[in-house]
Amino acid sequence: MPCDIIIIGGGPAGLAFAGGLAGSxxxxxxxxxxxxxxxxxxADDGREIALTHRSVATLEALDAWRRIAPEAIAPLRAAHVLNGASPLALSFEPDAPAGQPLGWLVANHHIRRALFAAIDEQPGLxxxxxAQVAAARTDRDGASVTLEDGRVLRARLLVAADxxxxxxxAQLNIPAKVTRLGKSMLLARVEHDGDHQGIATEWFDHGQTIALLPLTGRxxxxxxxxPEDQIARLAALAAPALSAELTRRSDGRLGTMRVEGAxxxxxxxxxxxxxxxxxxxxxxxDAAxxxxxxxxxxxxxxxxxxxxLAGLLVRAAARGQDIGAASLLRRYEAVHRFASAPLFLATGAIVGLFTDDRPPARLLRPALLHAAARVTPARAGISRLLMRH
Ligand SMILES: Cc1cc2nc3c(=O)[nH]c(=O)nc-3n(C[C@H](O)[C@H](O)[C@H](O)COP(=O)(O)OP(=O)(O)OC[C@H]3O[C@@H](n4cnc5c(N)ncnc54)[C@H](O)[C@@H]3O)c2cc1C
Known part of the structure; x- marks a missing residue:
C-alpha cells in the first residue's frame, strides 16, 4: 500500500526531518x-558540529538533545579569525544574554545517534x-522508488536527503552546481598542553587554513x-609524526598536541x-x-x-490538504532559499577571499579585517548570525 512520504537518506537531515513529522x-x-x-x-566520522542556539532548540523539540551526554557537549565561548602572520584577531563574542555561549560543539556521530534514538519506534514511521535506492521518479500523481533488491515503494511525496x-x-532532473575545490580537510582530535578557553580559532594562513575547535577538557x-595531495600525505603519517606536524602548523598556539584516534x-x-x-x-x-x-x-x-518542510506538511495534513501540492513545495523552496542563499554566498565570498594567495586578495584581507574589527555592529551582527541561524 502506498504511504504518504518516502524519505531517502537517514543521515542527520533525514532523521531530523522524520522526527519533525511525529504526531502528524x-x-x-x-x-x-x-x-x-x-x-x-x-561510527565516529571525526566531524565536530558547531550547533547554533536555533539548532539546539530544534533538537530539544525533536526530543534528541537530552539524549546527548553532557560530557559530549562543548560550549563555544567565542570565535577568533586570524589572517596570515598578522597579530590582529577578529573576535566574535556572544551578543546576549550574558553567560550564554556562542554555540555548542558536538560530534556528528553523537547527533546521529540521538536523532535515531528519538525516531526509533515513532508511530507511523x-x-x-x-537498503539502497536504485531508482526514483515522480509525476503529478505521486512518487515511485525502486530498491536495489527489486522492491517498489510508492508515496504521495518523495523527500531526498541523500x-x-x-x-x-539527478534522477529528479534537478540541476545542481557542484564545485570541487581541489582541496581536502583533515580532521584530527588532539589533546594539548595549552588551554583553549572555549575559543574557536580560524586561521587563514598563507598556503593553509587551520581551525582549532575547542572540545571538553584540554x-x-x-x-x-x-591541496588534496598534501592532505593525503599527512593522513598517511603515524600518530607521533602527525601530532608533531599539527603542533607545528598551528604555530604551537595550544602547546604540544597529541593526536587521539584516527x-x-x-x-x-x-x-x-x-x-x-x-x-x-x-x-x-546537503542534497539541497x-x-x-x-x-x-x-x-x-x-x-x-x-x-x-515538516511544519508545512504537518499543517497541510491537519487541514486535510494534499501534502504533495505544488503550492506547498513552492512555499518550502521560497522559505529555504531565503534562509540559505545569503549564507551560501557569504561563505563562498569568505572562502574566495581568505584562501586566495594571489596578491590582490592578500592585500585586501588585512584591510577588511581591520575594518570589521572597528565596526562593532558588524561584529555583533555576525555573532548573532553564528548563534541563531
Ligand atoms: C569536515 C566537516 C565539518 C562540518 N562541520 C559542520 C559544523 O560545524 N556545523 C554544521 O552545521 N555543519 C557542519 N558540517 C556539515 C554537516 O556535516 C552536513 O551538513 C550534514 O552531515 C548533512 O547531513 P545530510 O543528512 O544531509 O547528509 P549525509 O550526512 O551525507 O547523509 C546522507 C545519508 O543518505 C544515505 N544515502 C545516500 N544515498 C542513498 C541511497 N541511494 N539509498 C539509501 N540511502 C542513501 C547515506 O548512507 C547517508 O546516511 C560539516 C561537514 C564536514 C564535511
Missing part, C-alpha cells in the same frame, strides 16, 4: 543504505535500513585544509541546486545545499530546512 498521522517510510546497527550506533552528491536529485579538533579526510565540494523541489518531491539537507564547512552551517541549515 502521516505514514512515512525512511530508506537508508546503512544497516540498522550503524544507524543506532554510528517505517524504517527500511540496509547527501551533497545526491543521486536522487582537547580540540584540528581541521586542516590543504584522522579523517573530506575532499571539499560545494553544491547549490537550481530548485529545492520538483513535482511531488523535495530536497533537504552543500555548504563549505568553513562557516560551520551545513547541518544547521539542513535542520532548519527540514523543520520548515
Amino acid at each position: 498521522g502521516l505514514r512515512v517510510t525512511l530508506v537508508e543504505r546503512l544497516s540498522l546497527s550503524s544507524l543506532a550506533d554510528p 517505517t524504517l527500511i535500513a540496509g 547527501s551533497r552528491f545526491s543521486a536522487i536529485r 582537547r580540540s579538533s584540528v581541521v586542516l585544509t590543504l 584522522a579523517h579526510v573530506y575532499p571539499l565540494a560545494t553544491v547549490w541546486c537550481r530548485h529545492f523541489a520538483a513535482p511531488r518531491a523535495a530536497l533537504i539537507g 545545499v552543500g555548504m563549505h564547512p568553513v562557516t560551520a552551517h551545513g547541518f544547521n541549515l539542513g535542520l532548519r530546512g527540514g523543520a520548515t
Whole structure:
C-alpha cells in the first residue's frame, strides 16, 4: 500500500526531518543504505558540529538533545579569525544574554545517534535500513522508488536527503552546481598542553587554513585544509609524526598536541541546486545545499530546512490538504532559499577571499579585517548570525 512520504537518506537531515513529522498521522517510510546497527550506533566520522542556539532548540523539540551526554557537549565561548602572520584577531563574542555561549560543539556521530534514538519506534514511521535506492521518479500523481533488491515503494511525496552528491536529485532532473575545490580537510582530535578557553580559532594562513575547535577538557579538533595531495600525505603519517606536524602548523598556539584516534579526510565540494523541489518531491539537507564547512552551517541549515518542510506538511495534513501540492513545495523552496542563499554566498565570498594567495586578495584581507574589527555592529551582527541561524 502506498504511504504518504518516502524519505531517502537517514543521515542527520533525514532523521531530523522524520522526527519533525511525529504526531502528524502521516505514514512515512525512511530508506537508508546503512544497516540498522550503524544507524543506532554510528561510527565516529571525526566531524565536530558547531550547533547554533536555533539548532539546539530544534533538537530539544525533536526530543534528541537530552539524549546527548553532557560530557559530549562543548560550549563555544567565542570565535577568533586570524589572517596570515598578522597579530590582529577578529573576535566574535556572544551578543546576549550574558553567560550564554556562542554555540555548542558536538560530534556528528553523537547527533546521529540521538536523532535515531528519538525516531526509533515513532508511530507511523517505517524504517527500511540496509537498503539502497536504485531508482526514483515522480509525476503529478505521486512518487515511485525502486530498491536495489527489486522492491517498489510508492508515496504521495518523495523527500531526498541523500547527501551533497545526491543521486536522487539527478534522477529528479534537478540541476545542481557542484564545485570541487581541489582541496581536502583533515580532521584530527588532539589533546594539548595549552588551554583553549572555549575559543574557536580560524586561521587563514598563507598556503593553509587551520581551525582549532575547542572540545571538553584540554582537547580540540584540528581541521586542516590543504591541496588534496598534501592532505593525503599527512593522513598517511603515524600518530607521533602527525601530532608533531599539527603542533607545528598551528604555530604551537595550544602547546604540544597529541593526536587521539584516527584522522579523517573530506575532499571539499560545494553544491547549490537550481530548485529545492520538483513535482511531488523535495530536497533537504546537503542534497539541497552543500555548504563549505568553513562557516560551520551545513547541518544547521539542513535542520532548519527540514523543520520548515515538516511544519508545512504537518499543517497541510491537519487541514486535510494534499501534502504533495505544488503550492506547498513552492512555499518550502521560497522559505529555504531565503534562509540559505545569503549564507551560501557569504561563505563562498569568505572562502574566495581568505584562501586566495594571489596578491590582490592578500592585500585586501588585512584591510577588511581591520575594518570589521572597528565596526562593532558588524561584529555583533555576525555573532548573532553564528548563534541563531
Ligand atoms: C569536515 C566537516 C565539518 C562540518 N562541520 C559542520 C559544523 O560545524 N556545523 C554544521 O552545521 N555543519 C557542519 N558540517 C556539515 C554537516 O556535516 C552536513 O551538513 C550534514 O552531515 C548533512 O547531513 P545530510 O543528512 O544531509 O547528509 P549525509 O550526512 O551525507 O547523509 C546522507 C545519508 O543518505 C544515505 N544515502 C545516500 N544515498 C542513498 C541511497 N541511494 N539509498 C539509501 N540511502 C542513501 C547515506 O548512507 C547517508 O546516511 C560539516 C561537514 C564536514 C564535511
